[in-house]
Amino acid sequence: MDKKEYIKRQISRTNKKDYENYVITRIIHGVDDLNVKFITQQYVKRPNGRALADLYFPQMNYFIEIDEGHHLTQMEADKARDADFEDATGVKPKRIDVASKSIEEINQQIDEVITEIKSLITEKKQEERWVDWDLEAEMSPDTWIKKKKIHVNDKVAFRKIVDGCKCMGLNYAGYQRAGANHPFEENTLIWFPKLYPNGVWENEFDESKGLIIERNIESVEKRHAHIRSCLNDNRQRRIVFARVKGMLGDVQYRFRGVFELDKEKTNNEIGLVWTRVSKETRTYDYM
Amino acid sequence: MDKKEYIKRQISRTNKKDYENYVITRIIHGVDDLNVKFITQQYVKRPNGRALADLYFPQMNYFIEIDEGHHLTQMEADKARDADFEDATGVKPKRIDVASKSIEEINQQIDEVITEIKSLITEKKQEERWVDWDLEAEMSPDTWIKKKKIHVNDKVAFRKIVDGCKCMGLNYAGYQRAGANHPFEENTLIWFPKLYPNGVWENEFDESKGLIIERNIESVEKRHAHIRSCLNDNRQRRIVFARVKGMLGDVQYRFRGVFELDKEKTNNEIGLVWTRVSKETRTYDYM
Numbered sequence A, B: 001m002d003k004k005e006y007i008k009r010q011i012s013r014t015n016k017k018d019y020e021n022y023v024i025t026r027i028i029h030g031v032d033d034l035n036v037k038f039i040t041q042q043y044v045k046r047p048n049g050r051a052l053a054d055l056y057f058p059q060m061n062y063f064i065e066i067d068e069g070h071h072l073t074q075m076e077a078d079k080a081r082d083a084d085f086e087d088a089t090g091v092k093p094k095r096i097d098v099a100s101k102s103i104e105e106i107n108q109q110i111d112e113v114i115t116e117i118k119s120l121i122t123e124k125k126q127e128e129r130w131v132d133w134d135l136e137a138e139m140s141p142d143t144w145i146k147k148k149k150i151h152v153n154d155k156v157a158f159r160k161i162v163d164g165c166k167c168m169g170l171n172y173a174g175y176q177r178a179g180a181n182h183p184f185e186e187n188t189l190i191w192f193p194k195l196y197p198n199g200v201w202e203n204e205f206d207e208s209k210g211l212i213i214e215r216n217i218e219s220v221e222k223r224h225a226h227i228r229s230c231l232n233d234n235r236q237r238r239i240v241f242a243r244v245k246g247m248l249g250d251v252q253y254r255f256r257g258v259f260e261l262d263k264e265k266t267n268n269e270i271g272l273v274w275t276r277v278s279k280e281t282r283t284y285d286y287m
Helices: A004-014 A021-033 A072-089 A103-126 A139-148 A161-166 A220-232 B004-014 B020-031 B072-089 B105-124 B141-149 B160-165 B220-232
Strands: A039-045 A051-056 A060-066 A092-096 A149-150 A179-181 A187-190 A204-206 A211-214 A237-245 A251-261 A274-278 A279-281 B039-045 B052-055 B062-067 B094-097 B149-151 B179-181 B188-191 B205-207 B210-212 B237-245 B249-262 B270-276 B280-282
Touching: A004 A021, A004 A039, A004 B105, A021 A060, A021 A103, A021 B004, A021 B020, A039 A072, A051 A072, A051 B179, A060 A072, A060 A103, A092 A103, A103 B004, A103 B237, A139 A149, A139 A161, A161 A251, A187 B062, A220 A274, A237 A274, B004 B020, B004 B039, B020 B052, B020 B062, B020 B105, B039 B072, B052 B072, B062 B072, B062 B105, B094 B105, B141 B149, B141 B160, B160 B249, B188 B210, B220 B270, B249 B280
Parallel strands: A060 A092, A187 A237, B062 B094, B188 B237
Antiparallel strands: A039 A051, A051 A060, A149 A279, A179 A187, A204 A211, A211 A274, A237 A251, A251 A274, B039 B052, B052 B062, B149 B280, B179 B188, B205 B210, B210 B270, B237 B249, B249 B270
């Protein structure tokens, strides 16, 4: 996928029936910079489930919400939402009111947002903290090998399992279904699990607590056998690239951190419990 | 409906699955002028049926076509289409190729179109031929009363029958289901017909020939009775505002010209035949 396809798909996800498409396209065309990445309908975690931000610029950590309806109860709900938003992202979303405003006022709000975005970009460039949007590089293991480490906050996601292996210094050979033995770190598996219920596995992942639960529900015997075999395996440290659906519905493997088996919490009822010991891990060049 | 609602609805008709929405919104936001009217999916007559232009600026008579697919056969078809287009509108459409071009090249093509549109506007303003887009005025009878006449080419369409009556000098009173007697012109009916098959009427309208055919198909007796009664009626001159569906699915009454009963062509088989005698008629102030 190239930027042309990416942009089309992102814009195609905006709702046409209301003003969302109008506002978002005015912002994108107004910013008018193919080095600036944007994401429409970005998931944001909330205490009770999650919310979608209408537009998100990851390079500037800038979120935009389009307010279609506005009465007082709505404004209260928005305040609660903004607070949750700030907890999750560190920033308040910028709100654009389209419900009670004229087209001239809507345009004015949007143009202020565009000015703000442009000055954030300029600021980052002056401070030399700006990196151009590079769709290919983002998903290339070489980018992360060069950086010498990956962090959960980098939101690294690879298209293929082999790319995750590569940045751990392993070139294809040696990959197995469950993952691959780390070539340089002892007792460590490079792991590509599905961290959600799938088939006979009732797996869970809690990002805020940094916990993975792995539970076989095929039968009591199989669950116990699986737990026993892991407790007897020396690879109780895992570098986790979880299989997720990408923004555009494609399969990706997203770095979730380094986990270790929590023998205290693990038991035959709950299943295996893995605890995150680091949000960061170093990368290695492959041969 | 105000411009805010109009713009939203026009943009909402663009196809989201391809590049149409991207291109059209970039043009609209780039031109960035609420005094410039645009129409998406404008019908254009062709010898074999009709075509939709992706974007149309009526003030400049400027059409834009977005080319999604491009092989040689397509290009041949486009040439034929451009020729038909020119016959119908007097101009060739501007084509934007999105199929074989990169996003940078697409943006460049669009930006050239925006520059061209802006210079057309400037030109018209310098020649004092520019009229700002005024959504309310367009549909107000007062606008046409002030102009002292309406012409088919003005594409006048009113929201209500009473508005058509008003600009003929008649304020509401005197309106009947079939139309209203013209208060100042003899033997003339202000007529608001459905010029398409509806219920027991198989009506037709041919714009290029300037012909209306009115035919009752309920029974031979009723058809003959209707023809007889019209031949005996002295109001054989008609100012026609045809009931049509507006761009946005709303009912409108569009001025089609002045027609007279063609007694030569009218017969019991065909029905009543009305021939256009003028594309223009004068307007009158109402009390």
